[in-house]
Amino acid sequence: MDKLVIVVPAYNEEESLPKSLRILDNVLQELIHKNQVSVDSKIVVVNDGSRDLTWKIIEDNAKENSHISGINFSRNFGHQNAVIGGLTAARKYGDVFVTIDADLQDDVNAIPKMIEAYHQGYDVVYGARSARKTDTKFKRWTAEAFYALMNKIGVEMIPDAADFRLTSGRVVDELLSYKERNLFLRGIVPKIGFPSTVVYYERKERELGESKYPLKKMLGLAWDGITSFSIAPMHFVLALGLLTTLISFVMLVYTAIQYFIGHAIQGWSSIMVSIWFLGGIQLIGLSIIGEYLGKVFNETKGRPRFIIQDNLLSDDAK
Incomplete structure (x- = not known):
């Protein structure tokens, strides 16, 4: 039995x-x-x-x-x-x-x-x-x-x-x-x-x-699940980076056209938005990469x- x-x-x-x-x-x-x-x-x-x-x-x-x-x-x-x-x-x-x-x-x-x-x-x-x-x-x-x-x-x-x-x-x-x-x-x-x-x-x-799994812990468990089995977040950052590059290229072409037809470029707002946008993407990308590196670091230490x-x-x- x-x-x-x-x-x-x-x-x-x-x-x-x-x-x-x-x-x-x-x-x-x-x-x-x-x-x-x-x-x-x-x-x-x-x-x-x-x-x-x-x-x-x-x-x-x-x-x-x-x-x-x-x-x-x-x-x-x-x-x-x-x-x-x-x-x-x-x-x-x-x-x-x-x-x-x-x-x-x-x-x-x-x-x-x-x-x-x-x-x-x-x-x-x-x-x-x-x-x-x-x-x-x-x-x-x-x-x-x-x-x-x-x-x-x-x-x-x-x-x-x-x-x-x-x-x-x-x-x-x-x-x-x-x-x-x-x-x-x-x-x-x-x-x-x-x-x-x-x-x-x-x-x-x-x-x-009381519940031992409030929203914060549930989100943490979900994130562990995603990063344990997939590098999809890093693929997402790559796709976002490519999209941003494409948008930047389009803006470059648009700016060049405006210059050659003699229109004044207002520019300040779009530049500031672009800086914040790119900065945010970079921070998100670094955070996701850092998360994976941190998990690798914890694994290599071999602690119980x-x-x-x-x-x-x-x-x-x-």
């Missing part, structure tokens, strides 16, 4: 985590009772440097329930690194893995469906939203625009799927072989391949605590993506 490990990244989730762990444990116990997963299956919560009582809640639950364990990062390393850290620490303790956020906005009732699909031979089962009813119009529009953009630049992604997914052990092994620091798992997992399918569910509104301060999994093995 395959051992299931449910990896739960958590950051400042003291309000929602107790209830989330109860719900996840009920789902796990039901799967065990139906002989769909091994009795040695676990829930592993990754405390991503929380500043509240999240780690204490994990420790207390682990003492009371042998199916619950956790790891504690030395500081906050970010959601994507928390997912990778949890999979890295839990790999030798499981055969199949499900990742789900601690707020449980993703429907836990999709997990049994994922396990069923896994038994049918699928190595990756994506959890995707059937609708975006809980989103604002702005968030819905930006999400649709982001998926369309990623598809346009050649990045394979599952529409409306985040980091709620099931992966088999061999897929996790391949995923952990990706050593890049600039992580965008929604784009990396589809690149691995292996048989995959999608389970659809309705995403709920957060009941307790996460540091585990406490590991209850290793204590469980003793």
Whole structure:
């Protein structure tokens, strides 16, 4: 019987985590009772440097329930690194893995469906939203625009799927072989391949605590996704540069014609606009190039993506 490990990244989730762990444990116990997963299956919560009582809640639950364990990062390393850290620490303790956020906005009732699909031979089962009813119009529009953009630049992604997914052990092994620091798992997992399918569910509104992905972080994640898989922004700057050069050439021809027919050139406004326009393009180009260089710089340093301060999994093995 395959051992299931449910990896739960958590950051400042003291309000929602107790209830989330109860719900996840009920789902796990039901799967065990139906002989769909091994009795040695676990829930592993990754405390991503929380500043509240999240780690204490994990420790207390682990003492009371042998199916619950956790790891504690030395500081906050970010959601994507928390997912990778949890999979890295839990790999030798499981055969199949499900990742789900601690707020449980993703429907836990999709997990049994994922396990069923896994038994049918699928190595990756994506959890995707059937609708975006809980989103604002702005968030819905930006999400649709982001998926369309990623598809346009050649990045394979599952529409409306985040980091709620099931992966088999061999897929996790391949995923952990990706050593890049600039992580965008929604784009990396589809690149691995292996048989995959999608389970659809309705995403709920957060009941307790605050969202850990405000607009600023969502934009940052989107930018990481674009720069991790494509040099399209640099192509855009090149196209903009060529367009600007063409416009400059047209203006040069226009100025020469005006000179030869004897018309006075007013000029000052157009010159100032041109200077600001070209200056802006240059700054944008330098910023985009600098962004890529910065990511290369971070990759070459080879610093760890996460540091585990406490590991209850290793204590469980003793």
